[in-house]
Amino acid sequence: xxxxxxxxxxxxxxxxxxxxxxxxxxxxxxxxxxxxxxxxxxxxxxxxxxxxxxxxxxxxxxxxxxxxxxxxxxxxxxxxxxxxxxxxxxxxxxxxxxxxxxxxxxxxxxxxxxxxxxxxxxxxxxxxxxxxxxxxxxxxxxxxxxxxxxxxxxxxxxxxxxxxxxxxxxxxxxxxxxxxxxxxxx
Amino acid sequence: xxxxxxxxxxxxxxxxxxxxxxxxxxxxxxxxxxxxxxxxxxxxxxxxxxxxxxxxxxxxxxxxxxxxxxxxxxxxxxxxxxxxxxxxxxxxxxxxxxxxxxxxxxxxxxxxxxxxxxxxxxxxxxxxxxxxxxxxxxxxxxxxxxxxxxxxxxxxxxxxxxxxxxxxxxxxxxxxxxxxxxxxxxxxxxxxxxxxxxxxxxxxxxxxxxxxxxxxxxxxxxxxxxxxxxxxxxxxxxxxxxxxxxxxxxxxxxxxxxxxxxxxxxxxxxxxxxxxxxxxxxxxxxxxxxxxxxxxxxxxxxxxxxxxxxxxxxxxxxxxxxxxxxxxxxxxxxxxxxxxxxxxxxxxxxxxxxxxxxxxxxxxxxxxxxxxxxxxxxxxxxxxxxxxxxxxxxxxxxxxxxxxxxxxxxxxxxxxxxxxxxxxxxxxxxxxxxxxxxxxxxxxxxxxxxxxxxxxxxxxxxxxxxxxxxxxxxxxxxxxxxxxxxxxxxxxxxxxxxxxxxxxxxxxxxxxxxxxxxxxx
Numbered sequence: 001x002x003x004x005x006x007x008x009x010x011x012x013x014x015x016x017x018x019x020x021x022x023x024x025x026x027x028x029x030x031x032x033x034x035x036x037x038x039x040x041x042x043x044x045x046x047x048x049x050x051x052x053x054x055x056x057x058x059x060x061x062x063x064x065x066x067x068x069x070x071x072x073x074x075x076x077x078x079x080x081x082x083x084x085x086x087x088x089x090x091x092x093x094x095x096x097x098x099x100x101x102x103x104x105x106x107x108x109x110x111x112x113x114x115x116x117x118x119x120x121x122x123x124x125x126x127x128x129x130x131x132x133x134x135x136x137x138x139x140x141x142x143x144x145x146x147x148x149x150x151x152x153x154x155x156x157x158x159x160x161x162x163x164x165x166x167x168x169x170x171x172x173x174x175x176x177x178x179x180x181x182x183x184x185x186x
Numbered sequence: 187x188x189x190x191x192x193x194x195x196x197x198x199x200x201x202x203x204x205x206x207x208x209x210x211x212x213x214x215x216x217x218x219x220x221x222x223x224x225x226x227x228x229x230x231x232x233x234x235x236x237x238x239x240x241x242x243x244x245x246x247x248x249x250x251x252x253x254x255x256x257x258x259x260x261x262x263x264x265x266x267x268x269x270x271x272x273x274x275x276x277x278x279x280x281x282x283x284x285x286x287x288x289x290x291x292x293x294x295x296x297x298x299x300x301x302x303x304x305x306x307x308x309x310x311x312x313x314x315x316x317x318x319x320x321x322x323x324x325x326x327x328x329x330x331x332x333x334x335x336x337x338x339x340x341x342x343x344x345x346x347x348x349x350x351x352x353x354x355x356x357x358x359x360x361x362x363x364x365x366x367x368x369x370x371x372x373x374x375x376x377x378x379x380x381x382x383x384x385x386x387x388x389x390x391x392x393x394x395x396x397x398x399x400x401x402x403x404x405x406x407x408x409x410x411x412x413x414x415x416x417x418x419x420x421x422x423x424x425x426x427x428x429x430x431x432x433x434x435x436x437x438x439x440x441x442x443x444x445x446x447x448x449x450x451x452x453x454x455x456x457x458x459x460x461x462x463x464x465x466x467x468x469x470x471x472x473x474x475x476x477x478x479x480x481x482x483x484x485x486x487x488x489x490x491x492x493x494x495x496x497x498x499x500x501x502x503x504x505x506x507x508x509x510x511x512x513x514x515x516x517x518x519x520x521x522x523x524x525x526x527x528x529x530x531x532x533x534x535x536x537x538x539x540x541x542x543x544x545x546x547x548x549x550x551x552x553x554x555x556x557x558x559x560x561x562x563x564x565x566x567x568x569x570x571x572x573x574x575x576x577x578x579x580x581x582x583x584x585x586x587x588x589x590x591x592x593x594x595x596x597x598x599x600x601x602x603x604x605x606x607x608x609x610x611x612x613x614x615x616x617x618x619x620x621x622x623x624x625x626x627x628x629x630x631x632x633x634x635x636x637x638x639x640x641x642x643x644x645x646x647x648x649x650x651x652x653x654x655x656x657x658x659x660x661x662x663x664x665x666x667x668x669x670x671x672x673x674x675x676x677x678x679x680x681x682x683x684x685x686x687x688x689x690x691x692x693x694x695x696x697x698x699x700x701x702x703x704x705x706x707x
Contacts, residue, residue, distance in 0.1 A: 003682055005675055012671075014679035030680040034672045042672045046680035052554055054680070056673035065673035068608045069681065070553040076681065077553065078674040082605030082620055084613075085674040108546050110577045114376060132373070135547055135577040139357075139377050 111135035191514035199271030201568030204231035210506035223249035267291035323390030349378030401449035435631035553611030
């Protein structure tokens with residue numbers, strides 16, 4: 001089965017064959033080929049040691065890793081050698097994509113809205129603080145990812161907000177301008 | 187013996203420090219009472235104590251910060267002492283006084299001492315009177331926006347705004363120019379009110395590239411006072427410590443002698459008893475010869491510190507046991523000459539936070555949590571696998587502390603342990619800790635309190651070198667880093683193969699198809 005998996009915005013081709021016994025030791029392994037920009041093609045065997053532990057061995061036996069992994073909805077977390085990988089199910093999702101021009105500002109975590117510093121229609125510059133969240137006794141300023149015009153403000157001070165909830169709509173002035181002048185995205 | 191004096195101790199805290207105190211109590215044969223909020227009903231500290239009392243809902247103000255509820259719990263369980271841990275009520279003089287009024291021993295200094303040393307202004311005056319240099323600063327009498335603004339102009343830029351009642355770096359704001367001043371004052375005041383219930387601000391001159399050096403002191407109720415050496419806590423982000431070590435790696439011997447003497451002097455002037463920490467900043471001396479440095483008294487913390495384990499590992503002294511004994515009136519068993527720190531210790535704070543996103547605290551389930559162990563490795567944790575990390579409390583999950591004969595071995599032990607510290611389900615600063623420990627500037631101990639913020643872009647953006655990664659003969663083809671990535675991707679790819687499709691979402695639970703494979707091999 002071929003998959004494209006994404007880590008930190010970089011796509012990797014991963015193809016795997018069904019589990020089968022290898023090398024006469026009786027433990028079945030899935031043979032996986034990983035094609036990565038940095039490493040080229042690597043072929044490894046994956047063995048399941050328990051529900052959350054896998055043994056990864058290069059087919060030429062030159063190296064080995066023990067990894068821990070858990071599933072969390074559509075996402076898979078993998079721990080290997082001090083590093084944590086969050087691998088989304090789809091090929092287009094990634095966690096460090098550059099913010100889109102215009103769009104919506106979301107709560108990054110469960111938090112309380114401490115203050116809202118902008119009003120609908122207000123023009124803001126990239127980096128301007130739009131509102132301040134508070135969680136774990138710390139304040140977190142939410143800043144404009146780009147220049148734009150504030151659309152709807154969807155929260156008020158005191159609201160408890162959940163991750164992914166849109167707090168402020170932010171429109172790119174180039175996209176929201178009057179029709180006919182600079183109305184087309186560049 | 188302590189046990190004849192303290193019989194049952196209530197721990198007015200949660201998380202790793204509550205567990206830390208419970209362990210020392212049990213080692214001394216003292217019964218423990220935990221208090222917990224609704225979300226902590228099955229938390230490790232709640233389960234570890236001999237008894238546990240619910241004290242309210244999750245928000246701290248209605249539970250761990252409620253003096254009345256904590257005291258009710260102490261009376262209801264017949265506790266004869268309360269250990270406040272750190273944070274929450276630990277530096278609250280009113281709480282210490284309420285304990286005394288209720289004839290319950292407060293494990294810490296007296297309310298009067300907390301009032302004097304806990305107040306930055308009173309403690310500064312104390313230090314100045316003792317002839318100890320202080321950082322220029324003031325608490326404006328006029329606390330209005332205009333009043334604080336005027337104070338900043340008197341002190342000069344860059345200035346630091348701090349909650350007068352605070353500690354732990356919460357609510358601190360640095361202002362470099364007039365443009366951001368008003369917003370910074372408002373933000374600092376809001377945070378001070380939220381964290382400490384007191385919006386009073388303190389304005390201080392911000393020193394360039396200072397190093398944070400602090401001295402552990404301990405005194406008994408019989409006027410005997412010693413110091414247990416210094417700690418360096420210069421690796422900080424947002425004024426919160428990330429990595430601490432003992433001893434301070436590059437402190438000149440003469441400055442060190444002056445600092446520890448000054449710390450004991452401050453504690454003596456305050457009539458201090460129990461454990462406390464005197465904090466200093468060490469910065470280049472603008473008037474002195476090249477390489478000369480000066481120290482400035484910063485503040486005194488009248489409680490156990492988060493980073494106390496590095497001192498414990500170097501001195502062999504259990505500071506919580508010492509706190510309990512001193513509180514019970516037992517004289518300190520040592521003279522200063524008995525204290526001889528050995529080796530070097532490094533503490534790494536494991537936070538549930540996302541260093542790539544401005545260190546935003548993270549909440550969620552700890553789907554997998556595996557601690558490393560080994561020679562010279564100590565872990566003080568407040569969580570276990572399956573716990574929910576919530577937004578209500580400090581994001582500190584655990585502390586990894588390593589000890590060795592040399593700083594270099596303590597450092598490599600920490601890296602090796604972090605490589606085996608598996609935490610999944612919540613983002614943590616695990617990778618950042620490894621990047622810091624392997625950074626040339628940390629290795630050279632060329633660090634100051636601004637370093638982590640100033641260098642954060644390179645620290646976060648570039649792949650760090652895993653210097654101890656096992657390398658095979660084909661190292662040129664596949665580096666250690668890349669193997670980790672390949673292994674992780676292969677594990678994910680193999681799981682998907684078995685799951686017959688990437689969209690088949692499943693939690694790591696009994697419905698996980700892999701569970702049926704348990705026990706193979």
